[in-house]
Amino acid sequence: MHPTVENITQSINQVILGKHQQVRLALTCLLAGGHLLIEDLPGMGKTTLAHALAQVFGLAFSRVQFTSDLLPADVLGVSVYDRNTSSFQFHQGPIFSNILLADEVNRATPKTQSALLEAMEEYQVSVDGDTLPLPNPFFVIATQNPKHNIGTFPLPESQLDRFLMRISLGYPDPASERSLLKKQGGRALDQKPSTICSSESLLNLQSAVEKIHVSDAVLDYLQALIQHTRTELDTGLSPRASLGLRKCAQAWALCENRDYVIPEDIQAVFPSIATHRLEEDSNTNIAEKIIQNVAI
Amino acid sequence: MFEGTSDTMTQKTLSSHHLYWLLVSLGSALALHSIHLPIWITVTTAGLGIWRYFIDKKHWALPKLRWLILLTLLICIGLLFSYGSSFGRDASVSLLLIMSGMKLLETKTVRDYILIISIAYFIVASTYVFSQTASTFLLSLIPLTLLTATLVQTSLPQTLNSRLAFKLAGKMLLQSIPLMLVLFVLFPRLPGPIWGISKDAYSGMTGLDDVLELGDVGHLIRNSSVAFRVQFDENIPSANQLYWRGPVLWRQQQNQWLTTESNVPLSHESLMTTGIPIDYTITLEPHNRHWLLLLDMPTKLPDLATLRHDYTAVAKSPVRTRIRYQATSSGQYTLSSELSPQQRKIALAINRDNNLEAISLGQSWAQLPADVIINKALKKFNQEPFVYTLRPPRLSSNAIDDFLFKTQKGFCEHYASSFVFLMRAAGVPARIVTGYQGGEINPNGNYLIVRQSDAHAWAEVWLKNKGWVRIDPTAAVAPERIEQGIEEALTEMDELPIFVRQNATWLKKAYLNWDNINNTWNQWILGYDNKRQLAFLNKLSGEKLSLSDIAISMIVAMLVMMLVTAVLLLTKKQGKPSLVDRQYAQHIKQLSKIGVQPQIGEGSVDFAYRIGQLLPKQAKQAINIATLYNELKYGPLQNNSQMRQSKQLQLLKQMIQTFHRSKA
Numbered sequence: 006m007h008p009t010v011e012n013i014t015q016s017i018n019q020v021i022l023g024k025h026q027q028v029r030l031a032l033t034c035l036l037a038g039g040h041l042l043i044e045d046l047p048g049m050g051k052t053t054l055a056h057a058l059a060q061v062f063g064l065a066f067s068r069v070q071f072t073s074d075l076l077p078a079d080v081l082g083v084s085v086y087d088r089n090t091s092s093f094q095f096h097q098g099p100i101f102s103n104i105l106l107a108d109e110v111n112r113a114t115p116k117t118q119s120a121l122l123e124a125m126e127e128y129q130v131s132v133d134g135d136t137l138p139l140p141n142p143f144f145v146i147a148t149q150n151p152k153h154n155i156g157t158f159p160l161p162e163s164q165l166d167r168f169l170m171r172i173s174l175g176y177p178d179p180a181s182e183r184s185l186l187k188k189q190g191g192r193a194l195d196q197k198p199s200t201i202c203s204s205e206s207l208l209n210l211q212s213a214v215e216k217i218h219v220s221d222a223v224l225d226y227l228q229a230l231i232q233h234t235r236t237e238l239d240t241g242l243s244p245r246a247s248l249g250l251r252k253c254a255q256a257w258a259l260c261e262n263r264d265y266v267i268p269e270d271i272q273a274v275f276p277s278i279a280t281h282r283l284e285e286d287s288n289t290n291i292a293e294k295i296i297q298n299v300a301i
Numbered sequence: 302m303f304e305g306t307s308d309t310m311t312q313k314t315l316s317s318h319h320l321y322w323l324l325v326s327l328g329s330a331l332a333l334h335s336i337h338l339p340i341w342i343t344v345t346t347a348g349l350g351i352w353r354y355f356i357d358k359k360h361w362a363l364p365k366l367r368w369l370i371l372l373t374l375l376i377c378i379g380l381l382f383s384y385g386s387s388f389g390r391d392a393s394v395s396l397l398l399i400m401s402g403m404k405l406l407e408t409k410t411v412r413d414y415i416l417i418i419s420i421a422y423f424i425v426a427s428t429y430v431f432s433q434t435a436s437t438f439l440l441s442l443i444p445l446t447l448l449t450a451t452l453v454q455t456s457l458p459q460t461l462n463s464r465l466a467f468k469l470a471g472k473m474l475l476q477s478i479p480l481m482l483v484l485f486v487l488f489p490r491l492p493g494p495i496w497g498i499s500k501d502a503y504s505g506m507t508g509l510d511d512v513l514e515l516g517d518v519g520h521l522i523r524n525s526s527v528a529f530r531v532q533f534d535e536n537i538p539s540a541n542q543l544y545w546r547g548p549v550l551w552r553q554q555q556n557q558w559l560t561t562e563s564n565v566p567l568s569h570e571s572l573m574t575t576g577i578p579i580d581y582t583i584t585l586e587p588h589n590r591h592w593l594l595l596l597d598m599p600t601k602l603p604d605l606a607t608l609r610h611d612y613t614a615v616a617k618s619p620v621r622t623r624i625r626y627q628a629t630s631s632g633q634y635t636l637s638s639e640l641s642p643q644q645r646k647i648a649l650a651i652n653r654d655n656n657l658e659a660i661s662l663g664q665s666w667a668q669l670p671a672d673v674i675i676n677k678a679l680k681k682f683n684q685e686p687f688v689y690t691l692r693p694p695r696l697s698s699n700a701i702d703d704f705l706f707k708t709q710k711g712f713c714e715h716y717a718s719s720f721v722f723l724m725r726a727a728g729v730p731a732r733i734v735t736g737y738q739g740g741e742i743n744p745n746g747n748y749l750i751v752r753q754s755d756a757h758a759w760a761e762v763w764l765k766n767k768g769w770v771r772i773d774p775t776a777a778v779a780p781e782r783i784e785q786g787i788e789e790a791l792t793e794m795d796e797l798p799i800f801v802r803q804n805a806t807w808l809k810k811a812y813l814n815w816d817n818i819n820n821t822w823n824q825w826i827l828g829y830d831n832k833r834q835l836a837f838l839n840k841l842s843g844e845k846l847s848l849s850d851i852a853i854s855m856i857v858a859m860l861v862m863m864l865v866t867a868v869l870l871l872t873k874k875q876g877k878p879s880l881v882d883r884q885y886a887q888h889i890k891q892l893s894k895i896g897v898q899p900q901i902g903e904g905s906v907d908f909a910y911r912i913g914q915l916l917p918k919q920a921k922q923a924i925n926i927a928t929l930y931n932e933l934k935y936g937p938l939q940n941n942s943q944m945r946q947s948k949q950l951q952l953l954k955q956m957i958q959t960f961h962r963s964k965a
Contacts, residue, residue, distance in 0.1 A: 218935075218936065218937035220934070220935040220936070220937070222934055222935055223935050264936075264937065265931075265932070265935050265936045265937055266935060267904065267905075267906065267931045267935050268904040268905075268935075269904040269905075269906045269907060272902070272904060272907075296902045297900070297901060297902045298901060298902065299901070299902050300901050300902060301902060301903070301904055301905075
């Protein structure tokens with residue numbers, strides 16, 4: 006494994022116990038420069054994971070708890086009249102940070118959700134007719150609860166497509182839960198992972214991802230997967246998804262400390278990229294089926 | 302081909318890159334023709350190409366239609382001036398070349414390019430109408446390869462670098478060889494040429510004339526081109542036996558000597574031979590005359606020859622293609638022991654108006670026996686300061702007197718004609734025989750090369766009881782001409798073609814090698830005519846074949862080849878499995894014997910882990926194989942790492958072998 010990536014994962018794994026695969030995927034998503042959607046029941050460690058990711062990279066982190074009465078200005082910022090200068094002064098909202106944790110994103114109204122749209126795709130916000138760039142790097146890590154839909158506004162497909170990956174954490178295995186229970190204090194958020202790398206080295210890693218070699222043979226396989234979703238299912242994967250798939254596979258290869266992509270890299274990231282974009286019940290595990298049906 | 306994709310072909314334009322390729326390959330085809338076409342054709346066509354180059358380079362507009370029409374008219378007028386009304390081979394090839402140059406000026410789309418390339422192929426093929434030598438063939442391969450590479454460039458959507466284009470073109474040309482061989486061997490050969498080639502095709506041929514005018518043979522001697530080649534069944538006779546008989550000249554008119562008139566019927570001379578028969582095969586280069594050269598004296602004639610009364614072999618029509626014939630000759634003979642009064646009259650006739658001095662000298666010998674007269678004449682040549690030279694001084698209308706008593710410098714025909722003249726004046730029947738003498742043995746193929754420079758003239762005198770006896774007066778002056786060939790007989794002053802001179806040894810050796818190649822080429826490629834084809838195929842099949850059998854077998858062979866190609870193309874999976882994939886497929890095949898097979902969508906690493914669970918001892922080996930396979934298949938190909946790549950491939954092969962050996 007890539008030495009820096011290994012340090013980071015070890016550090017996060019001390020906080021999120023027994024979720025190696027999910028941690029790897031989340032990291033891959035960040036290295037590929039995409040936004041992450043974590044979906045699970047309450048209390049599974051979604052927020053802890055998002056927090057740990059921000060912490061380990063030493064990035065500016067802000068968190069917004071989405072509720073149905075949250076307004077766009079609460080996320081983006083607001084212009085306030087300053088009496089001393091007799092002018093409106095823009096006060097940056099929580100979105101002006103490196104990592105924005107949008108907790109329970111589906112609880113906010115569509116109006117607020119769509120305020121995130123521009124920010125997520127174009128890395129800028131428009132307030133009062135001014136366009137303001139967001140810091141670099143910028144990630145949105147959103148969490149949502151798949152069940153208990155009363156009083157929620159499910160994210161529309163357009164918004165879902167903007168999340169590069171969706172992952173679920175799932176229940177911990179007994180051993181991990183035991184060690185969690187044995188810990189002093191108990192509250193996971195109290196334990197903070199040590200900061201391992203700077204935002205510059207994150208940017209370096211991101212540019213290294215771009216340089217990972219993708220051979221034609223691998224692209225053939227990638228296209229075969231995408232094509233399969235388009236011919237066999239009602240709604241196929243978009244070109245944005247295939248671009249994301251390529252990038253995530255590169256990032257995964259980087260994590261494996263390899264300078265070229267192999268089909269297994271694609272297979273590793275494919276379910277997280279495909280499932281939330283395909284109009285299927287997430288429980289059917291459609292992505293695994295596709296992988297098993299497309300020859301390498 | 303054009304219709305199917307006409308839309309894209311007529312609309313798609315090509316880049317400058319393609320234009321340059323086209324210009325270069327068309328230029329090479331033009332260069333092939335430049336030696337035998339008028340210079341203005343070459344210059345104009347090249348000029349049109351350069352114009353097209355600048356149109357592209359400077360972004361000029363293509364010329365308007367009316368200018369093209371005007372230019373075409375001008376070119377047609379030029380052709381009319383060059384060739385007159387006879388529209389033969391040269392004129393049509395010139396037209397083809399220059400019009401392909403004109404076509405460049407309206408070339409924009411892929412379709413135009415492909416049209417010009419097709420025409421250029423035809424231009425290359427038309428070289429063979431001018432020359433069919435091995436060197437022409439080898440030279441024509443250059444434009445052929447260039448054209449194919451251009452076609453490759455034009456047909457592919459992306460531009461290739463030139464090395465790849467040449468590689469692909471070479472591959473395609475090599476792939477066409479089987480088809481070429483089938484066509485060569487099986488395409489029914491028709492007796493005679495397929496196209497009637499107009500007369501201008503034969504204008505350049507040299508050979509012996511049936512007229513000897515003092516000065517003529519000297520012209521021939523300076524020409525080192527091959528007259529014919531001889532393959533002897535047994536040993537090659539000694540040089541002084543190698544008299545190749547051509548036209549026999551009887552009649553003297555001023556300074557000219559001519560053959561007998563065909564309307565005067567003369568009885569056939571009788572021949573009695575005593576020596577060992579010599580069998581040989583001659584490959585005669587075309588010389589546009591009837592003569593078939595044979596060794597003195599022919600006893601068995603080739604089928605195509607008839608004998609004239611004076612033992613000159615002639616063909617029914619002028620020799621315009623290279624022919625091969627077999628004959629038998631004998632060196633010891635008696636020709637025409639009796640002489641008819643008519644023959645005697647012709648053999649004694651001389652023009653008594655000129656050359657009075659020579660006549661009186663001859664008459665002064667008239668009372669002596671014939672053999673003494675001959676000796677006296679030869680002695681004159683031998684003892685007086687006669688010089689053998691290829692650059693004799695000019696002679697007046699009294700040529701023989703001038704030569705015998707004043708200049709005393711000349712070559713074979715001077716000696717032969719004055720000798721015959723003296724004999725006739727002295728009352729001994731005599732005649733001039735022209736032909737070739739000697740030849741050069743090519744040790745590489747053990748055959749004799751006789752060149753135009755070996756042309757010779759000698760005399761025959763008729764003696765009672767002995768018949769016509771060959772006397773070579775040149776031998777009295779320059780015996781080395783007869784014994785060792787022409788280069789020995791000459792002084793430094795005489796210019797000889799370089800290949801005839803002995804001292805250029807390495808060059809000569811190279812030349813002899815090349816001549817051997819040419820000889821083989823002539824015999825096996827050009828000489829493969831309808832007779833040879835039938836003989837060869839009969840031998841091959843063991844049955845007697847007809848022309849239609851050959852045609853049918855050719856069609857069947859072509860169909861089989863097309864079928865095989867089609868099957869190969871259709872069954873071939875998309876993309877040839879690479880070497881890496883073939884190695885890995887071997888691995889999987891071996892594994893399937895123990896019941897392990899990769900599932901659909903199972904990557905090699907995942908598969909290796911599964912193998913590891915089944916064969917725990919070899920888990921590491923399996924994963925190493927998968928890792929190396931992945932690296933070779935998906936890894937980046939660094940520059941100049943081809944060596945490494947093949948080493949890695951070798952390593953993979955070893956690893957797979959070791960894996961399966963230790964499994965067992």
